[in-house]
Structures are given as structure tokens and as C-alpha cells.
Amino acid sequence: MAWNEPDLEEPLRLLWDYMCLIHRPKPCDAILVLGSFDETAAVYAARLWREGWAPRVIMSGGLAHRGGLLDTGWDRAEAEVFAEVAREHGVPESAILKEGYAQNTGENFVLSRRLAKEEGLSISALMVVAKPYMTRRGYAVGLKIWPEAELVMQAEAVTVEDYLARDPNPERVIQAMVGDFHRILVYPALGFQAPLPVSRAVVEAAHSLIAAGYGERLLSGWPLLPEGVRPTL
Structure with missing residues (x-):
């Protein structure tokens, strides 16, 4: 259909x-952009940086999902492409950190958290930018992997x-x-x-x-609603 x-x-x-979870923006220590095939996340992150919500932007994403549905078709890491987009929209190179190895959302957070620590960044509030329908899942992952940081989820409202x-x-x-x-x-x-x-x-x-035919990315071997998960009324 x-x-x-x-x-x-x-x-x-x-x-x-x-799936779209967007918080009220607030000053943060850094902006983390979750890589994907949608460059508008980098455009929106650049806007947030220009507005002064955080001093540094971490672009995260490697050459992921090769040959799969989510393959970007790019010959560079998502972080490299997103960094270029951000520069074109006014973010200087000096404000950008690139994490170019993550293969999934969990690694976006794990490797970016490690990079921030290596760069000496103390992050108690983290603005996380993603394509709109990835924000709620990104929030769930971030709560697990970066629990010491307050997560402020951001995406364009569309x-x-x-x-x-x-x-x-x-x-x-x-x-x-x-x-x-x-x-x-x-x-x-x-x-x-x-x-x-x-x-x-x-x-x-x-x-x-x-x-209607949109179950191609369901996790194999799992029902849509796993045992023990109870929807709220």
C-alpha cells in the first residue's frame, strides 16, 4: 500500500x-548530532549553534548500514558529511568535533561520550539533534548510555x-x-x-x-509487542 x-x-x-520528542531548548554544554541519511539534522544543529545554545557540536556517525535500507550511499562517514553541512551553515571548524566510527545509535552515544571526555569537555546538559522520528528512540538510548547528562532532544518541527x-x-x-x-x-x-x-x-x-507492508526493519524473532510490555491506556 x-x-x-x-x-x-x-x-x-x-x-x-x-516518535517525535522535542524538548524546550535550554543552554547546554554541547550539541550531539546523530548521523543518518537525512542531512537536515545537521542544518538544524547549525541553527541551534548560531542561536548560542551550546559552544561545541559533536557530529557522530560512520560508514554505517552498508548495502542495507539505511545506507546513505556516501563514500564518507556520516560525521564528515554532517560537519561539511554545518560549516556551510555557519559553524566554524573549531566548534566541531567528529566521531566517525559509530555504526548504530548506541555507538553514537558511547563513542561521542568517550570523545567528549578525551577532549576535556564536561557535559552535564547535552542537546541531542536527530531526524524528527529518531528523537524519542535517541532519548531512550541516551538515558541508558549517558545517564549523567540531562538530554535536551531537538529536531525541526515538521x-x-x-x-x-x-x-x-x-x-x-x-x-x-x-x-x-x-x-x-x-x-x-x-x-x-x-x-x-x-x-x-x-x-x-x-x-x-x-x-500495509512496512515491516521490513522489524527485529527478527520478536513480536511487535514483546512479553512483559504493557501499553498505557
Whole structure:
């Protein structure tokens, strides 16, 4: 089923609104940008830096997901591409740190935390920028891996309709979003991220999208709702 079919409008909106977690901005010690195939995260991080919310920007992401759905197609690490985008939008090289090895979200946090320590950065408040539908999962991962830092999640505020309409591959976006939602439900039991509440309506929205063919990135061997996970009413 195509993403813009009327039957998918409500499930897409429900899941998107859940996955997008944006906090009120506040002064932080650094901005961490989670790499991906969406360069707009780097553009938005540059805007936050220009507004003075943090003095340093950590770009994180290696040559990840090669040959898979989330492959960027770039011949450079995501951190390198994002750093270039940030420079084009006014962030000087001196304000950018590059972590160019992470292969997944957990490594984004683990390796960036290590880099910050090596650079002598004391981080008690961390602004985390990602593509919009990655912010809630990024928050769950960050709570587990960087617990001493207050996480301030940031992304551009955009509707799912506008985001999909401008993306060159909207089907990939939906596959990625459903897969990330599944990880929010499964990964706490594996120790990869902190548990977060979820409503039954959002779980049902994900079921609808999977039934429409958007289950390519589900974790093999796991039901959508793992045993012991109970949606809030």
C-alpha cells in the first residue's frame, strides 16, 4: 500500500507524533548530532549553534548500514558529511568535533561520550539533534548510555505529511520509523536503552503500517509487542 493512501493517514500521524520528542531548548554544554541519511539534522544543529545554545557540536556517525535500507550511499562517514553541512551553515571548524566510527545509535552515544571526555569537555546538559522520528528512540538510548547528562532532544518541527512529501524515498522513511518503534519496545529487555511508555493507540498504528507492508526493519524473532510490555491506556 502506498504511503499516501487515505487508510494510512491516521496511523502515520499517530506513530510520527509519538516518535517525535522535542524538548524546550535550554543552554547546554554541547550539541550531539546523530548521523543518518537525512542531512537536515545537521542544518538544524547549525541553527541551534548560531542561536548560542551550546559552544561545541559533536557530529557522530560512520560508514554505517552498508548495502542495507539505511545506507546513505556516501563514500564518507556520516560525521564528515554532517560537519561539511554545518560549516556551510555557519559553524566554524573549531566548534566541531567528529566521531566517525559509530555504526548504530548506541555507538553514537558511547563513542561521542568517550570523545567528549578525551577532549576535556564536561557535559552535564547535552542537546541531542536527530531526524524528527529518531528523537524519542535517541532519548531512550541516551538515558541508558549517558545517564549523567540531562538530554535536551531537538529536531525541526515538521508534520509527517510535509516530511514524507519532500523526502526522495518516503517508503524508506516509514520502514525506518516502524523499525525504530519496534526497537523502543524490544531494546529495554536487551539492556540497550531505557524503557519508555507507549499507548495502545500507537501500537495499533504500528500494526496497521506493518499490515500495509512496512515491516521490513522489524527485529527478527520478536513480536511487535514483546512479553512483559504493557501499553498505557
